[in-house]
Amino acid sequence: xxxxxxxxxxxxxxxxxxxxxxxxxxxxxxxxxxxxxxxxxxxxxxxxxxxxxxxxxxxxxxxxxxxxxxxxxxxxxxxxxxxxxxxxxxxxxxxxxxxxxxxxxxxxxxxxxxxxxxxxxxxxxxxxxxxxxxxxxx
Amino acid sequence: xxxxxxxxxxxxxxxxxxxxxxxxxxxxxxxxxxxxxxxxxxxxxxxxxxxxxxxxxxxxxxxxxxxxxxxxxxxxxxxxxxxxxxxxxxxxxxxxxxxxxxxxxxxxxxxxxxxxxxxxxxxxxxxxxxxxxxxxxxx
Numbered sequence: 001x002x003x004x005x006x007x008x009x010x011x012x013x014x015x016x017x018x019x020x021x022x023x024x025x026x027x028x029x030x031x032x033x034x035x036x037x038x039x040x041x042x043x044x045x046x047x048x049x050x051x052x053x054x055x056x057x058x059x060x061x062x063x064x065x066x067x068x069x070x071x072x073x074x075x076x077x078x079x080x081x082x083x084x085x086x087x088x089x090x091x092x093x094x095x096x097x098x099x100x101x102x103x104x105x106x107x108x109x110x111x112x113x114x115x116x117x118x119x120x121x122x123x124x125x126x127x128x129x130x131x132x133x134x135x136x137x138x
Numbered sequence: 139x140x141x142x143x144x145x146x147x148x149x150x151x152x153x154x155x156x157x158x159x160x161x162x163x164x165x166x167x168x169x170x171x172x173x174x175x176x177x178x179x180x181x182x183x184x185x186x187x188x189x190x191x192x193x194x195x196x197x198x199x200x201x202x203x204x205x206x207x208x209x210x211x212x213x214x215x216x217x218x219x220x221x222x223x224x225x226x227x228x229x230x231x232x233x234x235x236x237x238x239x240x241x242x243x244x245x246x247x248x249x250x251x252x253x254x255x256x257x258x259x260x261x262x263x264x265x266x267x268x269x270x271x272x273x274x275x276x277x
Contacts, residue, residue, distance in 0.1 A: 122245045
C-alpha cells in the first residue's frame with residue numbers, strides 16, 4: 001500500500017531509519033503497535049520505539065501546516081546491569097538521529113530540529129529503560 | 139532629580155518589565171493547560187481516576203515535593219485555579235517555579251504518553267500567543 005498521509009510518511013521515514021541503524025548494530029527493535037517478544041540472547045538490549053505527533057507547530061499561508069512531534073526510542077535492558085552500559089546505549093541511540101538530520105519521504109521533508117536527549121531512566125518489573133527523545137518537524 | 143524625559147523612560151521600562159512577566163505567566167498557564175489536557179479532549183494526559191492529573195503542584199524552586207503512590211479506588215479532581223494562582227506569581231528573572239507531578243507513577247505515564255515533553259515542544263507557541271495577547275499598548 002502506497003502511503004499518502006503526511007504523518008504516516010514522516011513515521012515511515014523515521015522508523016525506517018531507526019530499523020536500518022539498529023540493524024547495523026544488530027539490536028532488535030520493538031516497533032509501535034507491532035508484535036515483539038524480548039529475547040536478550042540476541043543482544044543485551046533492545047530498542048522500543050514510539051511515535052508521538054504533536055498539535056501543529058504553525059500554519060503557513062502558502063506552505064500549509066508545519067507539523068512537529070517526538071520519536072521516542074528507548075534502550076531497554078534487563079535489570080541489574082548497572083547504569084553505565086545503559087547510558088552507553090542511549091548515546092548510541094542519540095547518534096542515530098543527529099540534529100539537522102533531514103529525511104525525505106513522499107514529498108515531505110522531516111528535520112530533527114534539536115539534538116536528541118536522554119530522559120530519566122526508570123524501572124519496570126523486569127526491565128530497566130532509558131528513553132531518548134528525538135524532536136522532529138516537517 | 140530626574141528630568142521629564144528620564145521619568146518617561148523609567149515608566150516605559152517598568153511597563154516593559156510588567157509585560158514581560160505577564161507574557162511569562164500567561165505562557166506558563168497555557169503550558170500547564172496543554173500538558174494537562176486529557177486524551178479525551180485531544181490532549182496527551184491519560185485520565186482514569188485523575189490522580190496523576192490532580193497531582194500537579196506548582197512550587198518555588200528548591201527541593202521537590204515527595205512522591206506519593208496511588209492510594210487506589212476513588213476519583214480525584216484537578217484544580218487548575220490553584221496551580222494557576224501560583225504560576226501568576228512567577229517572574230522571569232527572580233521568581234522561577236517548579237511544576238511537579240507527585241504521583242509516583244508519573245514517569246511511567248510520561249514514557250507512554252509524553253504529555254510533558256509534547257507540551258514543552260509547544261513552549262514557543264505558548265510564548266508567541268501570550269506575546270500577542272500582551273502586545274505593546276495592551277497592558
